[in-house]
Amino acid sequence: MKRNVVLILLSYSVLGLTGIPVRAQETKPERETLVVEPGNDFRAALEKGVRLKAVGQPITAKLIEPVYAGEVLAIPAGSTVKGHVSSITKAPMRKRVGRLLDGDFTPPKAAHVTFDQLVLSDGTTVPIHSDSAVGLSRVANSQYLPKKERPGNRQKLKAAAAPLREPHKLQRLCEAVVTSLPYHPEYIDQGTVFDTALLEPLTVLEPNQLEKASLQLSGDYLHLHLLTPIQSNTSTAGTQIEALVSEPYYQGDHQLIYPAGTKITGTVQKASSAGWMKKNGSVVFAFRSVQMPDGTTSELQSTVGGIQAERSEGLEVGKEGEIKASTSALARILAPVSLIGPSRAVSDMSLQKTAWSRSGEGRKGFGLLGAGAAQASVGTAIGFGYFGAAKRLFSAYVAKGSNVELPAYTPILLRLDSNDSTVALETR
Numbered sequence: 402m403k404r405n406v407v408l409i410l411l412s413y414s415v416l417g418l419t420g421i422p423v424r425a426q427e428t429k430p431e432r433e434t435l436v437v438e439p440g441n442d443f444r445a446a447l448e449k450g451v452r453l454k455a456v457g458q459p460i461t462a463k464l465i466e467p468v469y470a471g472e473v474l475a476i477p478a479g480s481t482v483k484g485h486v487s488s489i490t491k492a493p494m495r496k497r498v499g500r501l502l503d504g505d506f507t508p509p510k511a512a513h514v515t516f517d518q519l520v521l522s523d524g525t526t527v528p529i530h531s532d533s534a535v536g537l538s539r540v541a542n543s544q545y546l547p548k549k550e551r552p553g554n555r556q557k558l559k560a561a562a563a564p565l566r567e568p569h570k571l572q573r574l575c576e577a578v579v580t581s582l583p584y585h586p587e588y589i590d591q592g593t594v595f596d597t598a599l600l601e602p603l604t605v606l607e608p609n610q611l612e613k614a615s616l617q618l619s620g621d622y623l624h625l626h627l628l629t630p631i632q633s634n635t636s637t638a639g640t641q642i643e644a645l646v647s648e649p650y651y652q653g654d655h656q657l658i659y660p661a662g663t664k665i666t667g668t669v670q671k672a673s674s675a676g677w678m679k680k681n682g683s684v685v686f687a688f689r690s691v692q693m694p695d696g697t698t699s700e701l702q703s704t705v706g707g708i709q710a711e712r713s714e715g716l717e718v719g720k721e722g723e724i725k726a727s728t729s730a731l732a733r734i735l736a737p738v739s740l741i742g743p744s745r746a747v748s749d750m751s752l753q754k755t756a757w758s759r760s761g762e763g764r765k766g767f768g769l770l771g772a773g774a775a776q777a778s779v780g781t782a783i784g785f786g787y788f789g790a791a792k793r794l795f796s797a798y799v800a801k802g803s804n805v806e807l808p809a810y811t812p813i814l815l816r817l818d819s820n821d822s823t824v825a826l827e828t829r
Contacts, residue, residue, distance in 0.1 A: 435470040437603040438662065440645065442596050442626060442810045443468065443516065443531065445482050449569050450576055450591040453512050458486040460514050462595060466812075469661035471694065472649040477522065477608050482597075484516035487533045502792060504768025510587045511535050516597050521605070530601040536593035537711050537808075544707030544814060545718040567591065583770050596626075596810035622706055622814040624648040625665060625688075633682030633726075633805040634674040642667050642686055644813060664692040665701065665815075675726065675802035682804035683725035688815065707814035714803060726803035736790070736797040739765065743786030746779065758782070765789030 445462035461483050468476040492509040500509065513533040520526050552560070567573075569591060579585050629642040646663040667688035675682040691701050705722035715727040742762055759782035763775025766785030775782035 433607045435473060435475045435605055435607055437468060437470050437475050437599060437605065439599050439601055441468060441662070442598045443476075443482055443519075444594060444596050444810070444812070445516070446594045447536075447589060447591055450572060451589045453486070453489065453510060453587040453589055456486055456488060460484050460486060460516075460589075462516070465594070466647065469647070469649060471660040471662060472657050474608055475605055476519070480522060481520035482516045482529075483518040483520065484514055484531075484597075486512050487515040488513040502767075504583055504770040506584050507587065512589055514595055514597070516595070519603070519605075522608075525606075527603065527605060529599065529603055531597040531599055534595045534597040536589060536595050538590055538593055539712040540592075540594050540709050541712040542707060542709050543716045543718050543724075545720055545722075564592075581769060583768065596808075598810070621816075623650045623659065623703070623817055625813040625815055627807055627811040627813055628809060630809050631669065631672075631684055631686060631805070631807040633672045633684040636669045636672045636684060638669055638671055640669040642669060642688075644688065647812070659691065660694060662694055666690045666692070671723075675804045677799065677801050679728050679798060679800065679802045681726035681728065681802035683723055684805045684807075685721070685723045687722065702818040704816045705813060706816040708807065709812040710807065714806065716805060724805050724807075726805055728797065728802070732793070733797045736793040739790040739793050740787075743783045743790065746783050746786065762786035762789070766792075 443464060444466045446465045447460075447462050451458075451460065461481060464476065464478050464480045464482060467474055467478045490511045490513065492511065497509060500507065513535055515533045516531050517529060518526055519529050573591060576588050576590075580588065624647045625644040626647045627642070627644050629640075629644075631640075631642060644665045644667075646659050646661050646665065649657060649661050650659040652658055665688045667686055667690070669684065669686045671683075671685040673683045686705065688703050689701055691699050693699075705718060705724065707718055708716060708724060710716050715729060716724055717727050718724055742765075746762070756776055759775040759779065760772035762782040763771035763773070763785040765771070766787075766789035767774070771785045771789075775785050
C-alpha cells in the first residue's frame with residue numbers, strides 16, 4: 402500500500418514539473434522576422450570623438466533615429482553600428498584659405514566611413530552592406546514656429562550651453578587644445594552624424610515589447626529623408642526632387658496614412674545663389690505627389706516646416722517653407738568691437754606692454770603663431786590686432802554669403818494640409 406502511494410505522489414510531481422515549461426512556452430510571444438529594404442538609411446552619431454589616423458580605422462556609432470519596415474519598428478534608436486574608415490580625402494585649396502589665414506597649416510581632411518555591422522540591444526550582431534558616408538560635424542533642428550511658440554532668451558541660452566553638459570568634457574578640452582596648434586592631427590568630433598544607405602536587404606527580428614513601448618511617434622509632421630540633394634547655387638526652378646517617409650504617419654485616431662518607405666515627389670520652386678556683401682542663398686521646394694508602397698498615387702498639399710542640417714550653416718525656415726542661410730548676429734556685433742583693442746593701443750602704447758595683452762592681439766590675427774610673433778614689439782601686436790579685426794569685418798559684412806546645401810538623407814519635417822489625410826484614406 403505504501404509503495405502505491407509513493408508511486409502516485411512521484412507521478413504527480415513529475416507531471417507538475419513538466420507542465421511548467423510547457424505553459425511558459427505557450428504564453429511566450431514569438432518575434433516575427435522583418436526585412437528592411439535597400440534604400441533605407443541609418444542615421445548614426447559618434448558618442449565619443451575619434452582621432453583620424455588611417456584607412457581601416459574602426460568606427461562605432463549609435464543610431465539616433467529608429468528604422469521602420471512599413472509601419473513596424475525594425476531597428477530601435479540607440480542600436481550600435483560598427484564600421485571602418487574606408488577612405489580619407491583632403492579638401493580643395495579654396496576651402497583651406499580660411500585655415501591658413503588663421504595660422505592653421507593642417508590640410509582639412511574628410512573621413513569616408515562604411516558601416517558593416519549592426520549590434521542590437523540584445524547583443525545580436527547582424528552584418529550589413531551599406532554605402533560610405535561623410536559625417537556632418539554638428540547638426541541642429543531648424544523649424545518654423547509661430548511667434549508665441551518661439552523659445553525665449555533663457556531657452557536659447559540653455560540650448561547654446563547644451564554641448565557643455567555633454568559627456569567626455571576632458572577629452573573634448575584636450576582636442577580643442579591640440580587643434581589650436583599650427584599643425585595638428587585631425588579628429589572626427591563627438592556628435593558627428595553619418596547618413597549611410599543600405600545597399601542590400603537586411604533581415605532582423607522584430608524588437609521586443611519594451612523597445613516598442615519606449616517609442617513615441619509625433620503626428621504633427623510627416624517625417625521625410627531627402628533623396629535628391631538640393632543646393633541653392635546649382636538647383637534651378639522646376640528641378641524634380643524625391644524623398645522617402647522615414648516614420649509612419651498616423652491620423653488622430655491612429656489610422657495609418659503613410660507607412661515608412663512611401664515615396665514623395667516634388668519640385669524646386671525657387672533657388673537664389675549667395676553673393677558678395679553677405680548676401681545669403683535661399684531655396685523653396687514643395688512636395689505634391691505621393692506614391693504608396695502598393696503603387697497607387699495621390700496628390701499632396703504640404704509646406705516644409707523644418708529641416709535638420711549642420712549647425713554651422715545657420716539655416717532658417719520661413720512660414721511659407723523658404724529655407725535660407727543666415728549670418729550670425731553675434732558675429733556682426735563682435736566684428737567692429739574687435740577694432741577697440743588695437744585702436745586703444747595706438748593711442749596709448751602702454752596698454753600693450755604685457756606679454757599677455759600682446760599675445761591676445763596676436764592670436765586674433767594669426768593664431769598661436771601670431772601670439773608668439775606679437776612678443777617682438779608693441780607695433781607687431783597692434784598689426785596682428787588690426788589684421789584679425791579686418792578678417793572679422795570682411796567675413797561679417799563683405800565676404801560672399803552662404804549657400805543652402807541639403808545633402809541626400811537630410812531629415813525634413815512636412816506640414817500637411819488638413820484634407821490630405823482624407824484624400825489618402827480615400828485613395829487607399
